[in-house]
Amino acid sequence: MSSVAVSKKKGFGAVLWDYLTTVDHKKLGVMYLFAGVLFFAIAGFEALLMRIQLMVPNNDFISAGLFNELLTMHGTTMLFLAATPLLFGFMNAIVPLQIGARDVAFPFLNSLGFWLFFLGALFLHLSFFMGGAPDAGWTSYASLSLYSPGHGIDFYVLGLQISGAGTLISGINFIVTIITMRAPGMTFMRMPLFTWTTLISSSLILFAFPPLTVGLFFMLVDRMFGANFFDHTMGGNTIIWEHLFWIFGHPEVYILVLPAFGLFSEIIPVFARKRLFGYSSMVFATILIGFLGFMVWAHHMFTVGMGPTANAIFAIATMAIAVPTGMKVFNWILTIWGGSIKVTVPMIYALGFIPSFVAGGVTGVMMATAPLDYQLHDSYFIVAHFHYVIVGGIVTAIFASMHYYWPIMFNRTLNEKLGFVTFWVFFIGFHLTFFLQHFLGLMGMPRRVFTFQADQGWDLFNYISSIGAIMMAIGVVLLVINVLLSVKTPPVNRRDYWGDGRSLEWSIQLPVPFYNFKQTPLVRGFDPCWLEKQEGNKEMMTYAEPLGDIHMPNNSILPLIMSIGLFIAAFGALYHPDGVSWSVPVIVIGLGITVLAMITRSVKDDHGFHVHVEEVIATEEHLYGKGGNK
Amino acid sequence: MGHHNEVQAKSQAQYEYDRHHNAVHMKKQVVNFAIMIFLTFLAFAVVVADFSPYLIKPFILLLAGIQVVLQLYSFMHMDDKNGHHIGVISTYVWSGAMIIFPVFLAFVTIIWW
Numbered sequence: 001m002s003s004v005a006v007s008k009k010k011g012f013g014a015v016l017w018d019y020l021t022t023v024d025h026k027k028l029g030v031m032y033l034f035a036g037v038l039f040f041a042i043a044g045f046e047a048l049l050m051r052i053q054l055m056v057p058n059n060d061f062i063s064a065g066l067f068n069e070l071l072t073m074h075g076t077t078m079l080f081l082a083a084t085p086l087l088f089g090f091m092n093a094i095v096p097l098q099i100g101a102r103d104v105a106f107p108f109l110n111s112l113g114f115w116l117f118f119l120g121a122l123f124l125h126l127s128f129f130m131g132g133a134p135d136a137g138w139t140s141y142a143s144l145s146l147y148s149p150g151h152g153i154d155f156y157v158l159g160l161q162i163s164g165a166g167t168l169i170s171g172i173n174f175i176v177t178i179i180t181m182r183a184p185g186m187t188f189m190r191m192p193l194f195t196w197t198t199l200i201s202s203s204l205i206l207f208a209f210p211p212l213t214v215g216l217f218f219m220l221v222d223r224m225f226g227a228n229f230f231d232h233t234m235g236g237n238t239i240i241w242e243h244l245f246w247i248f249g250h251p252e253v254y255i256l257v258l259p260a261f262g263l264f265s266e267i268i269p270v271f272a273r274k275r276l277f278g279y280s281s282m283v284f285a286t287i288l289i290g291f292l293g294f295m296v297w298a299h300h301m302f303t304v305g306m307g308p309t310a311n312a313i314f315a316i317a318t319m320a321i322a323v324p325t326g327m328k329v330f331n332w333i334l335t336i337w338g339g340s341i342k343v344t345v346p347m348i349y350a351l352g353f354i355p356s357f358v359a360g361g362v363t364g365v366m367m368a369t370a371p372l373d374y375q376l377h378d379s380y381f382i383v384a385h386f387h388y389v390i391v392g393g394i395v396t397a398i399f400a401s402m403h404y405y406w407p408i409m410f411n412r413t414l415n416e417k418l419g420f421v422t423f424w425v426f427f428i429g430f431h432l433t434f435f436l437q438h439f440l441g442l443m444g445m446p447r448r449v450f451t452f453q454a455d456q457g458w459d460l461f462n463y464i465s466s467i468g469a470i471m472m473a474i475g476v477v478l479l480v481i482n483v484l485l486s487v488k489t490p491p492v493n494r495r496d497y498w499g500d501g502r503s504l505e506w507s508i509q510l511p512v513p514f515y516n517f518k519q520t521p522l523v524r525g526f527d528p529c530w531l532e533k534q535e536g537n538k539e540m541m542t543y544a545e546p547l548g549d550i551h552m553p554n555n556s557i558l559p560l561i562m563s564i565g566l567f568i569a570a571f572g573a574l575y576h577p578d579g580v581s582w583s584v585p586v587i588v589i590g591l592g593i594t595v596l597a598m599i600t601r602s603v604k605d606d607h608g609f610h611v612h613v614e615e616v617i618a619t620e621e622h623l624y625g626k627g628g629n630k
Numbered sequence: 631m632g633h634h635n636e637v638q639a640k641s642q643a644q645y646e647y648d649r650h651h652n653a654v655h656m657k658k659q660v661v662n663f664a665i666m667i668f669l670t671f672l673a674f675a676v677v678v679a680d681f682s683p684y685l686i687k688p689f690i691l692l693l694a695g696i697q698v699v700l701q702l703y704s705f706m707h708m709d710d711k712n713g714h715h716i717g718v719i720s721t722y723v724w725s726g727a728m729i730i731f732p733v734f735l736a737f738v739t740i741i742w743w
Contacts, residue, residue, distance in 0.1 A: 179718050180714075206726075207726055207729055243737075291725075291728075294729045294732075309740045310736070
């Protein structure tokens with residue numbers, strides 16, 4: 001691996017092997033992105049089937065049991081296997097470039113995190129073909145899920161356990177990367193907002209995923225090995241699951257929405273062509289949201305019967321989150337205010353995001369009012385609220401960032417015109433689908449029902465809602481077409497694609513070489529790319545070191561092998577309650593493979609390799625033509 | 631795969647400094663270890679002495695907290711002022727404690743009182 005494959009076209013097998021073994025944060029970012037899009041499409045298709053079922057009253061398009069499975073898999077997939085990896089994709093691809101690093105702190109763990117996530121997700125989705133998917137909702141409340149027949153819930157527990165381990169590993173990796181790998185001069189208060197939100201949301205992952213792991217482990221031994229943590233007839237307590245789940249589950253929504261805030265905080269100043277308003281208050285608000293996010297989990301459980309004291313305290317704590325979030329919204333508006341605005345596709349998503357997300361936030365404060373929540377609980381109002389937050393906040397951020405960062409990730413561009421069409425189709429579809437669901441909820445339509453009786457005043461709104469869902473699906477298809485068309489666009493091959501880039505990633509000449517920076521940059525202030533441009537620096541970067549040998553990590557197949565081991569072991573655990581004779585051997589073999597791979601990793605010293613100066617110069621000439629990166 | 635096999639000769643002064651430093655460190659660790667054993671003994675003692683559960687429970691929880699802090703600072707090197715990123719590590723450990731403490735408090739006071 002020490003010789004760079006300059007100017008050699010690789011065969012299919014070699015490319016495949018490269019992707020299976022890669023530890024390069026840019027390639028892993030692309031893999032996260034495509035895996036995320038795949039699961040986003042699957043979960044979106046599930047949603048479409050549900051909306052077709054609910055289009056007219058007393059529909060029999062799909063059965064009640066299948067509806068429960070689709071509903072569970074839609075929620076689980078969207079949160080764990082679509083939104084998380086899509087955001088991880090951008091974090092992987094962009095954060096090291098923003099802080100001036102050549103890779104993440106633990107490239108091997110980065111790869112392990114991806115493969116654990118992917119095989120866990122694959123395992124969960126195999127449930128459709130192996131006797132039925134989980135059907136107890138994405139929250140999988142214990143009393144319901146303990147008695148769910150078949151293996152659906154077992155798939156949920158084992159799949160999420162594996163992919164959750166991957167997420168935790170990636171989270172720790174980003175914390176260490178951002179703390180230790182910043183370029184000289186990149187102080188904490190000069191970090192771009194996306195890096196800040198990645199740091200905070202990775203910290204939330206660090207503190208929030210262990211409770212989920214514990215909860216899933218309890219569920220695993222309850223269902224598969226006969227324990228009684230949640231069985232009240234045996235002295236257990238079913239409410240423990242709800243607490244454990246929501247101590248994880250509430251921070252989880254901030255884990256997802258904070259990077260989305262970060263992405264918009266990158267996009268808005270670039271296209272308003274104005275410094276981000278209130279940078280330090282943005283950082284402070286991010287930290288405060290992260291902290292408060294842990295203090296409010298019980299607002300999902302107001303109707304459980306915790307008593308008025310607990311309900312009141314959690315209601316107040318929940319409303320408090322509106323304060324830092326409001327700070328952020330005002331900062332975005334004041335960044336746009338007085339700017340010289342360029343409405344590009346990323347910017348129009350940002351402009352659509354602000355009102356949509358505020359609407360979701362306002363309904364959130366309504367539901368935080370505990371007495372009102374007794375009315376709204378388990379109705380379509382809840383469904384409308386969290387879709388406004390998740391689609392209006394996170395999905396728009398992901399779509400905007402795909403357009404915004406496509407040049408850096410692929411050295412290609414997404415079509416602007418098609419992008420605008422996609423935005424309008426998706427955005428109108430989104431509001432058609434979910435705006436009316438607020439009123440369906442207020443009219444009393446319960447959530448998670450597979451059909452409803454006619455003439456309760458719900459028919460028209462459900463019909464319109466389903467039309468909106470179809471429009472959203474068309475929007476996603478258009479985006480995928482845009483991605484496919486981008487293959488044919490000419491390569492960008494320059495710096496600062498948008499012309500108004502501010503943070504360090506825009507200073508890099510495209511395509512980004514595998515070592516990112518031929519010389520580590522020196523960061524002389526906030527928005528380094530903007531700063532250098534203002535001072536007339538054509539290279540848009542000041543260097544902190546002379547050109548020298550670059551130390552890079554070696555590729556490895558071990559992360560994939562470790563993940564496959566756990567994947568195999570999960571099948572053993574899954575069939576254990578059936579009393580089959582091979583279940584324990586399969587668990588032992590699977591865990592054995594993982595442990596052997598871990599031992600191999602520990603025993604074999606791997607110090608990486610050095611890219612020598614001549615190879616750096618050769619690579620630069622190959623990428624940027626004669627004279628290299630000048 | 632080359633192994634790192636660098637050998638560096640220590641000067642006499644360096645050797646004596648290291649020796650003294652290690653001795654001080656060792657003494658500190660033994661003392662802390664003795665304190666931890668003593669605290670464990672106290673925990674057993676209050677149970678054997680048959681005090682009221684209203685004393686025993688908070689007392690044992692308090693001891694547990696002290697044990698965790700001792701463990702982190704004396705055996706997991708958080709007392710090392712010159713450690714890499716020690717400030718960040720302390721921030722993370724204590725903010726983790728700050729996050730989990732209200733959760734714990736919420737459970738024992740308002741959720742399952």
